[in-house]
Amino acid sequence: MDALSFAVIGLGVSTVDIVARVEHLPTPDDVQRALDMTTQGGGPVATAMVTLARLGARAAMIDALGDDWRGGQIREGFTREGVNVAHLKTRPGHTSAMSCILVEQASGARSIVYAPGTAPDITPAELPVDAIASARFLHLNGRHWEAGLEAIRIARSAGVQVSFDGGAGRYRPELDDLIPQTDICIVARDFAEQHTHETDIRAAAGALLRMGPRLVAITDGARGSWVLARDGRFFHQPAYLFPSAVDTTGCGDSYHGAFLFGLLRGLTLEKTAALASAVAALNSQAIGGRGGLPTYAQVVAFLDEQAESI
Amino acid sequence: MDALSFAVIGLGVSTVDIVARVEHLPTPDDVQRALDMTTQGGGPVATAMVTLARLGARAAMIDALGDDWRGGQIREGFTREGVNVAHLKTRPGHTSAMSCILVEQASGARSIVYAPGTAPDITPAELPVDAIASARFLHLNGRHWEAGLEAIRIARSAGVQVSFDGGAGRYRPELDDLIPQTDICIVARDFAEQHTHETDIRAAAGALLRMGPRLVAITDGARGSWVLARDGRFFHQPAYLFPSAVDTTGCGDSYHGAFLFGLLRGLTLEKTAALASAVAALNSQAIGGRGGLPTYAQVVAFLDEQAESI
Numbered sequence: 252m253d254a255l256s257f258a259v260i261g262l263g264v265s266t267v268d269i270v271a272r273v274e275h276l277p278t279p280d281d282v283q284r285a286l287d288m289t290t291q292g293g294g295p296v297a298t299a300m301v302t303l304a305r306l307g308a309r310a311a312m313i314d315a316l317g318d319d320w321r322g323g324q325i326r327e328g329f330t331r332e333g334v335n336v337a338h339l340k341t342r343p344g345h346t347s348a349m350s351c352i353l354v355e356q357a358s359g360a361r362s363i364v365y366a367p368g369t370a371p372d373i374t375p376a377e378l379p380v381d382a383i384a385s386a387r388f389l390h391l392n393g394r395h396w397e398a399g400l401e402a403i404r405i406a407r408s409a410g411v412q413v414s415f416d417g418g419a420g421r422y423r424p425e426l427d428d429l430i431p432q433t434d435i436c437i438v439a440r441d442f443a444e445q446h447t448h449e450t451d452i453r454a455a456a457g458a459l460l461r462m463g464p465r466l467v468a469i470t471d472g473a474r475g476s477w478v479l480a481r482d483g484r485f486f487h488q489p490a491y492l493f494p495s496a497v498d499t500t501g502c503g504d505s506y507h508g509a510f511l512f513g514l515l516r517g518l519t520l521e522k523t524a525a526l527a528s529a530v531a532a533l534n535s536q537a538i539g540g541r542g543g544l545p546t547y548a549q550v551v552a553f554l555d556e557q558a559e560s561i
Numbered sequence: 562m563d564a565l566s567f568a569v570i571g572l573g574v575s576t577v578d579i580v581a582r583v584e585h586l587p588t589p590d591d592v593q594r595a596l597d598m599t600t601q602g603g604g605p606v607a608t609a610m611v612t613l614a615r616l617g618a619r620a621a622m623i624d625a626l627g628d629d630w631r632g633g634q635i636r637e638g639f640t641r642e643g644v645n646v647a648h649l650k651t652r653p654g655h656t657s658a659m660s661c662i663l664v665e666q667a668s669g670a671r672s673i674v675y676a677p678g679t680a681p682d683i684t685p686a687e688l689p690v691d692a693i694a695s696a697r698f699l700h701l702n703g704r705h706w707e708a709g710l711e712a713i714r715i716a717r718s719a720g721v722q723v724s725f726d727g728g729a730g731r732y733r734p735e736l737d738d739l740i741p742q743t744d745i746c747i748v749a750r751d752f753a754e755q756h757t758h759e760t761d762i763r764a765a766a767g768a769l770l771r772m773g774p775r776l777v778a779i780t781d782g783a784r785g786s787w788v789l790a791r792d793g794r795f796f797h798q799p800a801y802l803f804p805s806a807v808d809t810t811g812c813g814d815s816y817h818g819a820f821l822f823g824l825l826r827g828l829t830l831e832k833t834a835a836l837a838s839a840v841a842a843l844n845s846q847a848i849g850g851r852g853g854l855p856t857y858a859q860v861v862a863f864l865d866e867q868a869e870s871i
Contacts, residue, residue: 269579269661276587277663277672282730288659288676290630320600320637324630349598351579351661353587353674362587364663366598420592 256385257311257335258515259303259414259508262373262402263296264394265314265339266348266365267324270500270539276355276362286356291539292328293350295392295416295504298540302508302530304333305544308515310508311335311382313402315370315395317345322368332541338379342370354498354538361500375401384409388435388511392416393426403432415464416507417442431463435514437507440471452477453485468510468524470503478524488524491532491557501540502531509550529554566695567621567645568825569613569724569818572683572712573606574704575624575649576658576675577634580810580849586665586672596666601849602638603660605702605728605814608850612818612840614643615854618825620818621645621692623712625680625705631657632678642851648689652680664808664848671810685711694719698745698821702726703736713742725774726817727752729782745824746774747817750781762787763795778820778834780813788834798834801842801867811850812841819860839864 271285292301296312303310312334316322318341325347329336350365373395383389389406391399392415406413415430417438422445430436430446436459444450447458452469456479459467470476475489496502509530513523529550537543545553581595602611606622613620622644626632628651635657639646660675683705693699699716701709702725716723725740727748732755740746740756746769754760757768762779766789769777780786785799806812819840823833839860847853855863 269659271661271674271676273674276589277674279586279665279668279670279672282673282675285661285674285676288661288674320630320634327630349579351581351595351598351663353661355589358589360589362589363592364581364583364587364595364598365592366581366595 257382258308258386259300259388259390259511260311260313260338260383260386261296261300262313262389262391262395262399263294264348265292265294265297265312265316265325266350267321267328268293268350268352268500268540270352270354270498272354272356272538274356276353276360287538289539289542290324291541292325293501293540294348295418295507296390296394297329298501298504299390299416299508299511300334301329301332301541302505302544303512306509306512306530306547306550308512309335311338313338313373313379315340315342315373317341317347317368317370318343319346321347321349338382340373340377345370352500352539359496359498361498372396373398378402378405380405384411386411387515388412388414390414390416390507390511392418392421393429396425399429403429407432414507414511416504417446418503422446430459433464435466435511436464437468437470437510439503440469443469453479456485466520470506472499476506476524476528478520480520484520486521486524488528491529493532493536496535498538498542499535502535504540505534505544506531525554526550529557567692568618568696569610569698569700569821570621570623570648570693570696571606571610572623572699572701572705572709573604574658575602575604575607575622575626575635575639576660577631577638578603578660578662578810578850580662580664580808582664582666582848584666586663586670597848599849599852600634601851602635603811603850604658605726605817606700606704607639608811608814609700609726609818609821610644611639611642611851612815612854613822616819616822616840616857616860618822619645621648623648623683623689625650625652625683627651627655627657627678627680628653629656631659648692650683650687655680662810662849669806669808671808682706683708688712688715690715694721696721697825698722698724700724700726700817700821702728702731703739706735709739713739717742724817724821726814727756728813732756740769741773743774745776745821747778747780747820749813750779753779763789766795776830780816782809786816786834786838788830790830794830796831796834798838801839803842803846806845808848808852809845812845814850815844815854816841835864836860839867
């Protein structure tokens with residue numbers, strides 16, 4: 252690997268999130284003071300890349316941003332976290348994606364209002380071929396569709412593993428064509444059910460595995476995750492539950508990033524799943540999609556504590 | 562007036578507003594795409610200064626901002642509108658004020674979640690004495706309390722008129738001490754009632770006038786405004802009503818700015834109130850506190866149309 256290669260390169264849509272913790276979700280014509288209001292980067296693949304960087308891996312993001320303040324904030328967030336931004340394109344005159352996320356303090360109920368940016372997708376011709384071909388993993392979720400298919404082609408012909416994020420509420424039929432071309436396929440339970448038409452977790456994971464991936468995981472929030480490998484290993488990883496989650500935004504995204512980190516470190520599958528679950532749990536303990544992301548030392552310390560308490 | 566003097570100098574708190582137009586106000590755990598989402602500057606005095614600049618007057622703003630992206634956006638908004646920013650202080654390590662404003666499309670219902678910034682108030686010693694003393698009007702609403710009292714002292718001893726904005730929902734007892742020191746006192750109906758304990762508009766206006774101002778106006782949204790002058794003139798200015806307001810954010814703020822503009826131009830009180838009412842109505846026809854602010858030519862054209870249609 253040369254100086255410009257990355258352990259993981261992500262292709263997806265980055266957002267800037269305004270996250271407000273409130274006493275109650277908005278009602279007509281009320282004015283309320285937020286308990287706090289922060290600005291953070293977001294987006295599934297983007298947050299996975301930040302997770303990897305926080306843990307200590309070299310990660311880069313491919314995306315197209317507008318040249319607005321939102322794009323500036325997104326770029327600054329990556330830079331601050333050490334995610335490489337050399338492959339972020341800026342589209343003059345366009346806007347970047349943004350969300351307002353309101354989190355009700357007592358219940359933890361969350362409401363998201365989002366506005367997609369207007370910046371046109373990354374084109375296949377814009378892909379950084381060398382950066383993709385020299386990575387260990389390409390991570391994507393089906394955004395920048397045409398470029399995604401081309402990026403997978405580049406990755407597979409270079410022996411780079413393809414990691415897919417099928418998030419909750421994000422299933423769409425065209426993704427059926429993408430999953431067979433992936434190596435690591437981690438999807439939310441509703442995504443797995445819609446894609447496989449199986450309601451049994453083991454059956455759904457098996458159906459996904461038969462489509463092509465060497466490793467499948469299905470995530471189900473507080474009910475934990477299930478991992479199925481090509482060699483037949485199947486296990487459940489419980490979620491690490493705190494008395495209360497402050498904000499579950501980004502938990503799935505960070506699970507993906509941490510899972511890839513475990514694979515990069517050569518951890519066993521079981522330890523990889525535990526690491527991913529612990530990172531997601533720690534991330535739920537602070538506001539925003541990236542608020543609670545731990546360093547590797549922090550997550551190791553957390554896992555040590557858990558073992559002691561068992 | 563030298564090159565650095567302004568027609569109006571404002572002292573208040575500036576915000577950056579994220580304004581999202583939505584199908585429905587947030588409910589627990591929903592995710593919705595905004596019809597649109599814009600970023601605008603806001604804050605009562607700040608928007609009055611932008612109104613003045615848009616109409617063609619020289620306006621400046623005194624405020625303390627954080628050195629965060631919010632402060633950057635606030636400053637950029639003033640600069641884009643031609644409001645002088647020489648007297649904006651930047652407080653390193655502090656945040657600026659921000660609001661998320663959700664506007665339900667069908668009903669026009671609005672919900673505001675705001676977060677005050679952490680930047681400490683402007684101190685009396687930080688006030689730009691020459692700029693205040695050479696202005697025609699000082700406009701304020703009681704924010705930066707100590708500096709406000711000192712700014713009024715500077716203004717009055719220099720013969721600069723003091724204009725006060727008592728916005729809806731913003732009455733607080735300490736403001737009782739401030740109103741006697743103002744010349745132009747324009748307050749929302751609920752503010753007038755709480756301050757004077759009078760529910761009759763004419764009586765409330767009279768009570769306010771007896772406290773010291775030479776000119777009082779009471780605003781009441783779609784019911785229009787009432788003006789009472791020292792010489793006893795009292796009249797009602799109906800609101801210019803469109804079939805529907807897109808967003809009434811900033812209507813009161815822009816009424817203040819336009820009212821001062823009318824006085825600066827030497828218009829009669831009646832024409833000044835009509836101008837202010839027209840500017841507020843036009844501002845309600847676009848999203849955000851400043852979205853629909855007209856130029857002077859635009860508001861004159863609008864008033865001409867109204868006369869034709871009468």
